Amino acid sequence: MPAPIRLRELIRTIRTARTQAEEREMIQKECAAIRSSFREEDNTYRCRNVAKLLYMHMLGYPAHFGQLECLKLIASQKFTDKRIGYLGAMLLLDERQDVHLLMTNCIKNDLNHSTQYVQGLALCTLGCMGSSEMCRDLAGEVEKLLKTSNSYLRKKAALCAVHVIRKVPELMEMFLPATKNLLSEKNHGVLHTSVVLLTEMCERSPDMLAHFRKLVPQLVRILKNLIMSGYSPEHDVSGISDPFLQVRILRLLRILGKSDDDSSEAMNDILAQVATNTETSKNVGNAILYETVLTIMDIKSESGLRVLAINILGRFLLNNDKNIRYVALTSLLKTVQTDHNAVQRHRSTIVDCLKDLDVSIKRRAMELSFALVNGNNIRGMMKELLYFLDSCDPEFKADCASGVFLAAEKYGTDSLTSLHVTAVLSCVLAGSYVRDDSVPNLIQLITNSVEMHAYTVQRLYKALLDDISQQPLVQVASWCIGEYGDLLVSGQCEEEEPIQDEVLDVLEGLLVSNLSTPVTRGYALTAIMKLSTRFSSVNRIKKVVSIYGSSIDVELQQRAVEYNALFKKYDHMRPALLERMPIMEKTATNGPTEIVQTNGETEPSAVEPKHPPPVTQPANQVRTPYSGSYSEQDSSAVTTQFSHDIITFPPSVFQTFQLQLLSPSSNVVPALNQGTVTQVIRVLNPQKQQLRMRIKLTYTHKGSPVQDLAEVNNFPPQSWQ
Amino acid sequence: IIWLIRFILIQNRAGKTRLAKWYMQFDDDEKQKLIEEVHAVVTVRDAKHTNFVEFRNFKIIYRRYAGLYFCICVDVTDNNLAYLEGIHNFVEVLNEYFHNVCELDLVFNFYKVYTVVDEMFLAGEIRETSQTKVLKQLLMLQSLE
Numbered sequence: 001m002p003a004p005i006r007l008r009e010l011i012r013t014i015r016t017a018r019t020q021a022e023e024r025e026m027i028q029k030e031c032a033a034i035r036s037s038f039r040e041e042d043n044t045y046r047c048r049n050v051a052k053l054l055y056m057h058m059l060g061y062p063a064h065f066g067q068l069e070c071l072k073l074i075a076s077q078k079f080t081d082k083r084i085g086y087l088g089a090m091l092l093l094d095e096r097q098d099v100h101l102l103m104t105n106c107i108k109n110d111l112n113h114s115t116q117y118v119q120g121l122a123l124c125t126l127g128c129m130g131s132s133e134m135c136r137d138l139a140g141e142v143e144k145l146l147k148t149s150n151s152y153l154r155k156k157a158a159l160c161a162v163h164v165i166r167k168v169p170e171l172m173e174m175f176l177p178a179t180k181n182l183l184s185e186k187n188h189g190v191l192h193t194s195v196v197l198l199t200e201m202c203e204r205s206p207d208m209l210a211h212f213r214k215l216v217p218q219l220v221r222i223l224k225n226l227i228m229s230g231y232s233p234e235h236d237v238s239g240i241s242d243p244f245l246q247v248r249i250l251r252l253l254r255i256l257g258k259s260d261d262d263s264s265e266a267m268n269d270i271l272a273q274v275a276t277n278t279e280t281s282k283n284v285g286n287a288i289l290y291e292t293v294l295t296i297m298d299i300k301s302e303s304g305l306r307v308l309a310i311n312i313l314g315r316f317l318l319n320n321d322k323n324i325r326y327v328a329l330t331s332l333l334k335t336v337q338t339d340h341n342a343v344q345r346h347r348s349t350i351v352d353c354l355k356d357l358d359v360s361i362k363r364r365a366m367e368l369s370f371a372l373v374n375g376n377n378i379r380g381m382m383k384e385l386l387y388f389l390d391s392c393d394p395e396f397k398a399d400c401a402s403g404v405f406l407a408a409e410k411y412g413t414d415s416l417t418s419l420h421v422t423a424v425l426s427c428v429l430a431g432s433y434v435r436d437d438s439v440p441n442l443i444q445l446i447t448n449s450v451e452m453h454a455y456t457v458q459r460l461y462k463a464l465l466d467d468i469s470q471q472p473l474v475q476v477a478s479w480c481i482g483e484y485g486d487l488l489v490s491g492q493c494e495e496e497e498p499i500q501d502e503v504l505d506v507l508e509g510l511l512v513s514n515l516s517t518p519v520t521r522g523y524a525l526t527a528i529m530k531l532s533t534r535f536s537s538v539n540r541i542k543k544v545v546s547i548y549g550s551s552i553d554v555e556l557q558q559r560a561v562e563y564n565a566l567f568k569k570y571d572h573m574r575p576a577l578l579e580r581m582p583i584m585e586k587t588a589t590n591g592p593t594e595i596v597q598t599n600g601e602t603e604p605s606a607v608e609p610k611h612p613p614p615v616t617q618p619a620n621q622v623r624t625p626y627s628g629s630y631s632e633q634d635s636s637a638v639t640t641q642f643s644h645d646i647i648t649f650p651p652s653v654f655q656t657f658q659l660q661l662l663s664p665s666s667n668v669v670p671a672l673n674q675g676t677v678t679q680v681i682r683v684l685n686p687q688k689q690q691l692r693m694r695i696k697l698t699y700t701h702k703g704s705p706v707q708d709l710a711e712v713n714n715f716p717p718q719s720w721q
Numbered sequence: 722i723i724w725l726i727r728f729i730l731i732q733n734r735a736g737k738t739r740l741a742k743w744y745m746q747f748d749d750d751e752k753q754k755l756i757e758e759v760h761a762v763v764t765v766r767d768a769k770h771t772n773f774v775e776f777r778n779f780k781i782i783y784r785r786y787a788g789l790y791f792c793i794c795v796d797v798t799d800n801n802l803a804y805l806e807g808i809h810n811f812v813e814v815l816n817e818y819f820h821n822v823c824e825l826d827l828v829f830n831f832y833k834v835y836t837v838v839d840e841m842f843l844a845g846e847i848r849e850t851s852q853t854k855v856l857k858q859l860l861m862l863q864s865l866e
Binding site (some may be wrong): 007008010011015051054055057059079080083084087090094095117123127128148152155156159160163166189192193196199203208233234235236242243244245247251264285286287290294322323325326327335357358359360361420650 | 723725731737738739740741743753763769770771772773775800801802803805806807810819827828829831834835836839843845846847848849850851854858862863865866
């Protein structure tokens with residue numbers, strides 16, 4: 001049998017293959033040769049054969065038949081054999097194969113071998129792919145090696161111990177004695193791996209964490225020496241001594257100082273020192289600074305230090321290297337809630353990052369920008385964000401549009417509303433980038449910007465003519481047409497003005513189109529109905545409405561039937577019911593979901609009692625002596641008086657009524673029954689149902705918020721019959 | 722939080738794997754899938770992108786040297802910049818050891834490349850960062866052959 005070809009030869013041959021098929025053929029041929037060689041139990045060439053097998057495995061070809069051979073190599077006495085054998089084990093074997101357990105004994109022997117390199121191989125293999133059983137069996141050996149004086153082995157043993165702990169956490173205790181003197185090492189490599197081991201132990205066990213807190217002074221000292229000491233050629237990277245060790249120590253300090261005041265205090269100085277003294281011209285320095293910032297943010301550092309950290313991040317944002325900008329934005333996003341003011345100072349730089357070329361930087365800059373918007377900077381920020389919305393990639397548009405809505409809602413004032421509405425319209429018109437939950441927000445925004453109504457409805461109408469597939473757009477557009485249709489046909493249009501029938505055509509088209517969802521159809525039908533008081537083609541509208549009175553869609557049917565009734569029995573109420581929506585005050589962020597049902601809800605703000613109320617009365621008891629006065633009108637007006645330290649909020653009336661809350665007479669209720677607050681609630685009760693009212697009170701009493709529920713059932717019958 | 726390296730990959734632009742070191746359990750098909758995904762994600766990026774990619778629920782720190790991509794997969798909360806330095810450290814050692822390394826060196830001496838990795842990384846952590854020390858060890862090991 002000729003000697004099997006050498007590894008180099010094989011590689012060279014395979015590389016000459018011009019097609020995948022040719023390569024496969026060569027590989028199969030060689031595998032067959034290797035298989036027969038294995039069968040002959042040939043010791044001399046086993047190593048070479050396994051090496052070739054591993055190469056072919058790396059190319060993606062199956063190689064399981066070599067697994068046992070790896071074991072034989074490991075058991076051999078020759079170093080070259082062992083080396084390939086262990087490599088093969090790491091590449092071909094894993095926990096799921098029972099075969100790997102056979103390695104345990106070999107590894108055990110090799111851990112006690114006389115040559116450190118063999119021991120090293122064994123430690124390495126155990127540390128990379130040792131299963132839980134293997135770790136359990138061999139933990140003792142690893143622990144022994146952790147205490148040896150050979151630094152080459154101690155380094156490997158320390159990381160091997162890390163792996164053992166990860167696989168079998170219960171064994172952590174076993175390594176505790178060996179850790180006693182780990183930090184007094186001079187050898188950087190051992191120090192480094194020891195810090196890693198300590199980190200792993202502290203992360204997994206709160207007891208260990210408490211135990212190792214006493215090491216903080218030592219760690220601080222080591223870090224200090226690293227920074228202050230002169231040039232050390234072995235571990236120097238671009239002029240900084242052992243940056244990797246510095247980073248690991250900083251991370252361990254972070255874990256140790258996390259919820260502990262004393263430790264945090266002990267670290268303050270060194271952190272400040274590292275933060276100010278580290279050279280920032282290269283990535284290395286910045287890597288250390290970054291870890292320092294993370295540490296400062298996580299421990300209980302004093303505020304001066306935190307500001308320092310955020311300023312470092314701010315400086316990162318100006319760095320040419322986009323990696324560093326990215327890293328800064330990520331961290332700033334995490335701290336913006338807790339250190340809002342400090343981050344605000346870097347707002348302009350952050351906004352500049354919106355124009356960056358890298359997608360992930362843009363995304364983080366966008367999120368951060370939204371987090372930084374407040375009442376003071378809304379105008380400038382809006383401009384930047386709108387520009388971004390216009391020019392950004394489609395994947396951002398939905399989130400950006402929602403962000404813009406929310407910001408406008410939270411901080412927009414009247415003078416800014418027109419700006420917002422224009423902006424918001426542009427993104428709605430940009431297509432389906434608006435999320436469904438933004439529809440009510442957008443509608444509210446449009447309602448409140450009175451001077452923009454004509455412009456808004458024109459643009460939306462035009463958009464509808466082009467495309468009726470984007471549901472959020474269609475819903476907002478139909479709502480607007482319903483509300484402001486009169487402006488659309490009244491001659492206020494800049495461009496060609498549609499006539500009433502065209503508008504009705506469009507809305508009816510929505511009703512029948514396959515693209516419209518049921519919700520959209522509901523919007524369209526209601527819009528058509530509203531136009532009955534704004535357009536003159538009432539008969540047409542009546543016809544449409546009556547057709548849908550027998551629609552299969554229950555929701556549509558109900559609406560149509562109710563609107564029909566409006567035409568017939570309640571025609572005198574129709575104008576009042578369908579009149580323009582009033583300005584909606586700012587509600588909670590999940591605004592009115594069913595806009596058609598209510599006539600706008602106002603939520604009065606919470607109250608601050610001027611004088612502290614008497615202690616004897618528990619604040620939770622609400623007495624609501626009802627004193628009603630009602631007048632005979634189409635809608636019954638109910639005046640309720642409350643005497644107590646509270647103010648009214650949204651009473652919820654059951655669905656058969658329509659409710660209109662007017663503002664309360666005052667925001668503050670004086671204590672000690674010295675006065676009352678009156679709020680008028682208008683109730684539309686077309687079905688003449690008995691009036692019942694449930695009230696939920698939210699108020700502040702002595703500075704703390706209180707909630708209370710009450711029900712009023714004793715309305716006199718004349719008020720609702 | 723698990724701060725360990727999940728895997729280290731060296732791939733060329735065509736997608737051939739020159740080194741795959743795994744520090745976590747994966748099936749063979751999972752490994753293959755990961756290799757393909759990493760390749761797909763990393764080769765579409767160019768100079769105007771950062772060296773970090775979010776990948777599944779980890780992230781990849783990578784750097785391109787000539788036609789080879791060196792990728793390290795770590796936890797999302799880990800320090801990106803430090804691993805960039807780690808990659809560079811590793812590449813400098815390879816360069817020194819193979820005397821101006823090129824891709825073919827890594828192909829013909831693949832088992833030696835694994836040795837270099839094992840001298841510098843272990844159990845998913847950076848083990849030895851001193852280039853001089855690593856090179857000394859590598860020469861010692863070589864003399865045993």
